[in-house]
Amino acid sequence: MARRPRSGPVVLAVVALLGGVVGGGVVALIGWWSGWATHESSSTASCSVAPVAERTLPSVVTISAHTSTGSGTGSGVVTRLSGVAGTVIVTNEHVVFPGGATTGAAPQLTLTYADGSTASATLLGADQLTDLAVLRPAADAPKAPAIPIGSSADLRVGDPVIALGAPLGLSSTVTSGIVSATDRYVRVPSDTGAAAHLIDAVQTDAAINPGNSGGALTDCSGRLVGINSAGASPGGESGSSGLGFAIPVDFAVPTARELAANGSVDRPVLGLQVQTVRSSLTDPAAETRLMIEQVEPGGAAQRGGLEAGDVILSVDGSPVHSSDDLVQAQLKATVGDRLKVTVLRDGKQVSTTLTMS
CATH class of the missing domain: 2.30.42.10 (PDZ domain)
Structure with missing residues (x-):
């Protein structure tokens, strides 16, 4: 079976991959799995956002990307991966390739940190199929703290979550909400004809807008539970409508580790x-x-x-x-x-x- 199959989805909503030029993120039609998670929640659906934001924002960066086919902004998360030296930035593939081209010259990448300082970065690896990428900050980049890693398997419907990133290019933006559903499958075609596949995605009603892509979705302890990736709205509408999707951290971290080590993901195929x-x-x-x-x-x-x-x-x-x-x-x-x-x-x-x- 081809590694990037193409199939016509059931059209249910308009989804935006949330990196890209402000006001002009990639827009595509998607279909998603209709089964809702059935977990019960013991959460009060609220937590103190301010201390989480204070601790976590230094670990979230704004990414400016320039390629031969386009420019745009998105977000990224400073983290440590076992077996990988130093800190790296985990983000979305479509953030580092805003024009959709994955061949040719490497993208030019600039990081803007929470304190306003900037640094360049190089691409260690990217995977269009799962919409993940890993960057290495330049040696002279600020020593930003790595975000603690949580577990997406522990999330239950109704749990409070916090989204951090740079929607519409506005760095260090924080929104909050709840986990609306878990174990979503979201197919997100791009304007190049290829598709990203969000596996076991976390759905949240935290406001997610263009530029949030690649940012952090955390729990109330400030631990990373997902990488913000896509938002959906009813056909003909735009902006956040309480339908956001994040790649679960339990899937993102091992994939990012392989991208950092090898530059690509060597996954088995059905043949x-x-x-x-x-x-x-x-x-x-x-x-x-x-x-x-x-x-x-x-x-x-x-x-x-x-x-x-x-x-x-x-x-x-x-x-x-x-x-x-x-x-x-x-x-x-x-x-x-x-x-x-x-x-x-x-x-x-x-x-x-x-x-x-």
């Missing part, structure tokens, strides 16, 4: 190509499935016994109706993981196990 089919050719409302067009020699799919013509029904018990469903399974997998795949072959259900590599 197949698919096309969308409907259960009925005459009913436009009939459910869609994926039929395998081609199995790549030596790939996980071939080793697991999948064949061209198989119709994929589920992966690890989760129904598969679009290529995005396969993308989620692929992005969550690591080398050596075993995925149970059930297909329809010659009118019968057949199950097999794929070992990812």
Whole structure:
């Protein structure tokens, strides 16, 4: 399966990738997973924002990026990653490539710290598929404190959260709200035709606007729980509407660590190509499935016994109706993981196990 599949989403809202020129962030149509999290919350849905902001703002920077195809501003978070020397800046891929081009000359990057001082930065690695990037501040950059790392797995619906960043280029801006939902899947196409995939995203009603991308979403202790990435509003409207999405820190940190160490993410692939089919050719409302067009020699799919013509029904018990469903399974997998795949072959259900590599 291609590493950057393209599939038409169900159009539910307008979403903006929140980095980019003020007033002109990248806008695209998205569809998202409709299942709401069912966690209960013991939170009072409030916390003291002022001390969190005071402690955390020095760890949040404004990023100005210039490429051959565009310029823009976004946000970034100063952090430490195990196995990586010194502090680095974690942000979104679309912040460092505001024009969408990921080839050619490296972007020119300038960091502005909470005290107003500036420094240059270099790109260590970026991953368009998960919309994450890691920067190295110049040697003469201010010694900003690294933000403490929390856990997104501990978040529950209703928990209070705080968003920090530079919306509309306004550095050191703080907003607060609650966790509206967890475990969201958000597909965000760009104007280049490629798509970013936010996996297990945290949804929040904290005000998220263009320029917040790459900034910090924290808990009431000032610990990082997410990287702000996208906001949505009903079609025809603009600005924050209480629909913001952040990449969960439990996913962002290991991905950022690999980007810092290797410059890219070496993720396993399923090793197949698919096309969308409907259960009925005459009913436009009939459910869609994926039929395998081609199995790549030596790939996980071939080793697991999948064949061209198989119709994929589920992966690890989760129904598969679009290529995005396969993308989620692929992005969550690591080398050596075993995925149970059930297909329809010659009118019968057949199950097999794929070992990812």
